[in-house]
Amino acid sequence: MQQHITLDHGSGGLASQELLFKYLLPFLNNSVLNELEDSAVISIGETKLAFTTDSYVVDPIFFPGGDIARLAVNGTLNDLAMKGASPVCLSLGLILEEGLRLEEFERLSRSLSEAAEAAGIQVVTGDTKVVPHGKGDKIFINTSGIGVIHCEPVPSYHRIQPGDCILVSGTVGDHGITILTSRSGLKLETSTTSDTMPLHRLVAALLEEVKSGLHCMRDPTRGGLATTLTELAGRSGWDFEIDEEAIPIHSSVASACEILGFDPLYLANEGKCVVFVAPEHAEKTLQLMRSRHEGVSAAIIGRVMPEKNGRVILKTAIGGKRLLRPLTGEPLPRIC
Amino acid sequence: MQQHITLDHGSGGLASQELLFKYLLPFLNNSVLNELEDSAVISIGETKLAFTTDSYVVDPIFFPGGDIARLAVNGTLNDLAMKGASPVCLSLGLILEEGLRLEEFERLSRSLSEAAEAAGIQVVTGDTKVVPHGKGDKIFINTSGIGVIHCEPVPSYHRIQPGDCILVSGTVGDHGITILTSRSGLKLETSTTSDTMPLHRLVAALLEEVKSGLHCMRDPTRGGLATTLTELAGRSGWDFEIDEEAIPIHSSVASACEILGFDPLYLANEGKCVVFVAPEHAEKTLQLMRSRHEGVSAAIIGRVMPEKNGRVILKTAIGGKRLLRPLTGEPLPRIC
Numbered sequence: 201m202q203q204h205i206t207l208d209h210g211s212g213g214l215a216s217q218e219l220l221f222k223y224l225l226p227f228l229n230n231s232v233l234n235e236l237e238d239s240a241v242i243s244i245g246e247t248k249l250a251f252t253t254d255s256y257v258v259d260p261i262f263f264p265g266g267d268i269a270r271l272a273v274n275g276t277l278n279d280l281a282m283k284g285a286s287p288v289c290l291s292l293g294l295i296l297e298e299g300l301r302l303e304e305f306e307r308l309s310r311s312l313s314e315a316a317e318a319a320g321i322q323v324v325t326g327d328t329k330v331v332p333h334g335k336g337d338k339i340f341i342n343t344s345g346i347g348v349i350h351c352e353p354v355p356s357y358h359r360i361q362p363g364d365c366i367l368v369s370g371t372v373g374d375h376g377i378t379i380l381t382s383r384s385g386l387k388l389e390t391s392t393t394s395d396t397m398p399l400h401r402l403v404a405a406l407l408e409e410v411k412s413g414l415h416c417m418r419d420p421t422r423g424g425l426a427t428t429l430t431e432l433a434g435r436s437g438w439d440f441e442i443d444e445e446a447i448p449i450h451s452s453v454a455s456a457c458e459i460l461g462f463d464p465l466y467l468a469n470e471g472k473c474v475v476f477v478a479p480e481h482a483e484k485t486l487q488l489m490r491s492r493h494e495g496v497s498a499a500i501i502g503r504v505m506p507e508k509n510g511r512v513i514l515k516t517a518i519g520g521k522r523l524l525r526p527l528t529g530e531p532l533p534r535i536c
Numbered sequence: 537m538q539q540h541i542t543l544d545h546g547s548g549g550l551a552s553q554e555l556l557f558k559y560l561l562p563f564l565n566n567s568v569l570n571e572l573e574d575s576a577v578i579s580i581g582e583t584k585l586a587f588t589t590d591s592y593v594v595d596p597i598f599f600p601g602g603d604i605a606r607l608a609v610n611g612t613l614n615d616l617a618m619k620g621a622s623p624v625c626l627s628l629g630l631i632l633e634e635g636l637r638l639e640e641f642e643r644l645s646r647s648l649s650e651a652a653e654a655a656g657i658q659v660v661t662g663d664t665k666v667v668p669h670g671k672g673d674k675i676f677i678n679t680s681g682i683g684v685i686h687c688e689p690v691p692s693y694h695r696i697q698p699g700d701c702i703l704v705s706g707t708v709g710d711h712g713i714t715i716l717t718s719r720s721g722l723k724l725e726t727s728t729t730s731d732t733m734p735l736h737r738l739v740a741a742l743l744e745e746v747k748s749g750l751h752c753m754r755d756p757t758r759g760g761l762a763t764t765l766t767e768l769a770g771r772s773g774w775d776f777e778i779d780e781e782a783i784p785i786h787s788s789v790a791s792a793c794e795i796l797g798f799d800p801l802y803l804a805n806e807g808k809c810v811v812f813v814a815p816e817h818a819e820k821t822l823q824l825m826r827s828r829h830e831g832v833s834a835a836i837i838g839r840v841m842p843e844k845n846g847r848v849i850l851k852t853a854i855g856g857k858r859l860l861r862p863l864t865g866e867p868l869p870r871i872c
Contacts, residue, residue, distance in 0.1 A: 205636040205666055207668060210632070210664060210667075220664065227648065228628075228652070232661075240625070240660035242625055244682075245583050251660060251682060255629040255665050289576070291588065293680070295591050296545065299541060302539055305559055306559050309559055309564070312564065323569055324566070325569065327591055329546050329592075330541055332543060334670065335672065336672060340667075344627045344678075346682065533666065534665075534668075
């Protein structure tokens with residue numbers, strides 16, 4: 201029996217879930233936390249707030265298309281956006297390793313500031329700790345965020361229902377493959393870039409257009425699209441049918457995955473969302489997504505079925521069907 | 537010239553301030569963050585919220601009187617309380633090192649749950665990351681917290697004024713000396729215990745009694761009482777006069793400090809607050825503090841002077857006067 205924390209516990213897949221369900225949630229048992237959504241929804245007086253936290257430990261800290269600071273801003277904003285919240289402010293918790301070059305620290309501060317400004321949000325509170333050399337790894341960043349939820353009802357896996365169309369806002373696997381190739385120092389013929397990007401403006405536009413027809417949103421980060429879909433199928437209880445060929449994948453990501461033997465459906469995304477909408481809104485949602493820079497490659501990738509087994513059935517490109525599984529036993533550590 | 541992050545940058549003293557003012561705040565420049573208070577104060581609609589974050593990296597993770605999880609709950613609650621806020625909820629960001637024993641993780645989950653329950657607060661959202669062995673140190677915990685501020689005006693260093701009495705809610709240095717002796721494995725004749733404790737109920741009682749007569753509160757964590765006082769004197773602009781003999785110090789802490797050569801005024805506290813009140817409320821505040829378990833050793837330790845040099849003048853036990861300085865060049869890493 202496993203006695204220690206392993207890298208797999210941080211993969212966002214099955215082992216992560218087991219750690220939570222066995223060693224953490226039983227002690228903290230409360231209905232808001234148990235929802236395990238991207239953000240908690242809390243009511244203060246008449247106001248409904250989204251509250252979320254994420255620690256970023258990505259290695260390397262600078263990569264094509266972004267860096268750990270940009271990721272920390274966009275990632276937390278996106279967790280707020282997935283509950284339909286307008287971001288209000290962020291906190292910033294830094295854990296620095298002794299020996300980090302001040303020049304790199306300054307570069308990250310600048311990047312953080314640019315990402316926050318681009319997203320129209322302010323970092324209002326912070327904390328800085330330093331650990332001895334060899335007890336950390338350059339920099340770890342925690343950002344927590346508060347957003348205000350104006351929509352009613354709030355998007356949630358509880359609202360997924362048979363007939364819903366499942367969309368993804370763009371190509372999958374971009375962030376994951378970029379980190380993997382940057383880390384290994386691999387030079388591939390085609391280059392990939394992280395998709396780190398704030399999605400709250402796209403979400404606001406969708407909510408304005410589709411309103412309560414938008415049932416659920418989730419950003420497929422660690423564990424990728426496959427893990428997100430299996431989690432949502434499991435929690436909602438419904439079967440999802442996904443058309444493999446409909447899933448947008450950038451050609452450079454596809455070829456890198458082929459060379460390296462990775463499945464892009466399990467690779468992290470940092471600027472994409474999976475959206476469940478009532479069927480009558482699917483086409484409108486797709487067009488709206490495609491009309492914006494965040495969603496140019498958006499696609500309808502599947503639908504919610506009337507069967508209640510909580511499975512994800514992948515219709516493969518060659519005409520077969522197979523069940524998608526959550527990420528398991530394949531640690532891709534420190535992807536975000 | 538310094539080119540790298542050093543442990544001193546995490547001391548909470550002068551080097552920490554320099555890091556912020558030179559390498560972070562210029563980029564994030566905004567009025568709420570620049571206040572550098574224990575919590576940010578933000579308004580959402582009619583509601584005034586306190587929002588704060590802290591990462592805990594204390595070594596060792598278990599120590600007399602507490603552990604890193606208890607610290608993470610109480611420390612963040614106290615930052616909310618210092619702005620007069622009633623805590624609403626916490627987030628929990630875990631960075632685990634590969635190899636951490638699951639038994640230790642479970643023990644910390646239990647402790648976290650107990651601390652949250654004792655304080656009457658819920659952890660509503662969380663995140664878990666794992667870093668490879670040798671890239672972290674067992675466990676780092678970030679907690680961010682949201683509180684609701686009912687008092688008006690909000691306690692702040694801006695409201696400190698000449699004549700104010702300065703109180704401390706109990707003995708100083710308990711946490712710092714406990715961590716230092718636990719870490720070094722020193723066996724002293726007298727034993728010390730961390731003072732980690734939630735202070736929000738004490739604060740609520742004070743606010744109810746003293747109301748707007750309570751001008752400012754701060755919890756003297758990293759850098760200790762001396763650093764907190766010098767910061768507040770610097771920011772408010774007023775001189776403070778402190779009676780060294782009036783500062784409560786537990787005899788075991790005093791003797792450990794004497795043996796080890798530490799000044800208890802610079803050692804971290806995790807269950808104490810410094811309070812500035814209008815002089816007519818000083819005695820009432822003191823009695824109220826002493827009537828509660830959080831404040832049994834409370835004392836009036838000084839007053840705000842009419843001179844505006846932003847200095848802290850310590851009237852020493854032997855009748856002299858000296859200026860207190862913020863913590864500098866004396867790294868006590870990972871005290872919280």
